[in-house]
Amino acid sequence: MSIGLENSVANPVNWTSSISYQSKATARPTAADLRELTWKAKTRNQTLGVTGMLLYDNGRFFQTLEGPPASLQTLWSSISDDRRHSDIEILSEHIIPTRLFGEWDMLSYHGDEQPYTAMLAAKARHELTAQVPDLIDLVLNGDDLGINKRIAALAEDGWDGNDVIKHLIEPTARALGDAWLSDDCTELDLTIGLSMLQLAGHAVRHTPTPAALRNNRYSILLASAPGEAHTLGISLMADLFTDAGWHVDMAFPDSNQALSNQLASQKPDALDIGLSDALPRQHSLANLRETIERSRFAAPDQLTVVSVGGRLFADAAATADNVGADHARKTVTGTTIEIAELIRQKRQEPRSR
Numbered sequence: 001m002s003i004g005l006e007n008s009v010a011n012p013v014n015w016t017s018s019i020s021y022q023s024k025a026t027a028r029p030t031a032a033d034l035r036e037l038t039w040k041a042k043t044r045n046q047t048l049g050v051t052g053m054l055l056y057d058n059g060r061f062f063q064t065l066e067g068p069p070a071s072l073q074t075l076w077s078s079i080s081d082d083r084r085h086s087d088i089e090i091l092s093e094h095i096i097p098t099r100l101f102g103e104w105d106m107l108s109y110h111g112d113e114q115p116y117t118a119m120l121a122a123k124a125r126h127e128l129t130a131q132v133p134d135l136i137d138l139v140l141n142g143d144d145l146g147i148n149k150r151i152a153a154l155a156e157d158g159w160d161g162n163d164v165i166k167h168l169i170e171p172t173a174r175a176l177g178d179a180w181l182s183d184d185c186t187e188l189d190l191t192i193g194l195s196m197l198q199l200a201g202h203a204v205r206h207t208p209t210p211a212a213l214r215n216n217r218y219s220i221l222l223a224s225a226p227g228e229a230h231t232l233g234i235s236l237m238a239d240l241f242t243d244a245g246w247h248v249d250m251a252f253p254d255s256n257q258a259l260s261n262q263l264a265s266q267k268p269d270a271l272d273i274g275l276s277d278a279l280p281r282q283h284s285l286a287n288l289r290e291t292i293e294r295s296r297f298a299a300p301d302q303l304t305v306v307s308v309g310g311r312l313f314a315d316a317a318a319t320a321d322n323v324g325a326d327h328a329r330k331t332v333t334g335t336t337i338e339i340a341e342l343i344r345q346k347r348q349e350p351r352s353r
């Protein structure tokens, strides 16, 4: 691999700083105190371009903040001086090419108000997502042994494979895309990196349950968008759909016609078309719309659901409606259930038991 993460850190102009810490509340805050703190924090963070999350539970704060390095420094000098907490312990501090909590907008869970499980889920998500910088490092250094070890350790610790995909592998793909966009790695690094993530995703797959296999009712064609070179998403989907008992075919068409031919001969119940999971591909919307129109035309009697995925949809930069699809996935996890439900709804079939 040509360029490691260190080179990028040396030039962090477009990068995001991230800090996570825990601390002790000096006095037990009331729900109103926490609401006020969160509201004020949210307003100031928005002005500074900072996102993140804040948890409070039983006398302890836990916070992750990310944003432009200068903004974070300003904010940190306020927070670290704040007398409402003490014993601040910094858990991680990184400079990374992408935001991990971009959509969180200072979302907060307060132990006193919110279900404890929601807080635990948020914390679990954080623990996985906090490993993205390490995983990018391993990927950019071509350390497949290190990646295997990391994934195996997560499995041993009891992490759910879906969570690992959603909160670690997919965010790492987006971070790699950002590293390439800001010239911090080569296209070859990106391509090889995505294949390594594909293998990592394969390693966390679930074993199919007999019930899933008995429910083998639907078929899906997983296709990369014509001309799309990145296939991480559809490879991960192939594992998930196979494990859920679907009949799965894959296609890597080079044209709309090639995809139409495959649809006409295979007649799947659903089609999923994947764009890159690493790069946003903003300019492919019109083409994708055309691909979908032609796909529906190619298998009008059978094809019930058309789903799309890729970074463009994960970032919410485009929706299913924008391209005439029935479904857009933000992550591969849960897609088997969502698409089965859509097929049922569209055909008005009863839910299987």
Ligand SMILES: Cc1cc2nc3c(=O)[nH]c(=O)nc-3n(C[C@H](O)[C@H](O)[C@H](O)COP(=O)(O)O)c2cc1C
Pocket (backbone or CB within 6 Å): 023, 037, 040, 041, 042, 044, 045, 054, 061, 063, 065, 075, 077, 078, 079, 080, 082, 084, 085
């Ligand atoms: C646990 C904890 C987390 C906080 N998080 C934020 C935050 O994310 N953003 C923010 O503007 N203020 C946050 N604050 C409040 C800041 O410490 C500070 O009071 C506020 O930013 C105003 O800054 P100033 O006193 O320097 O004007 C937090 C305070 C505590 C105790």
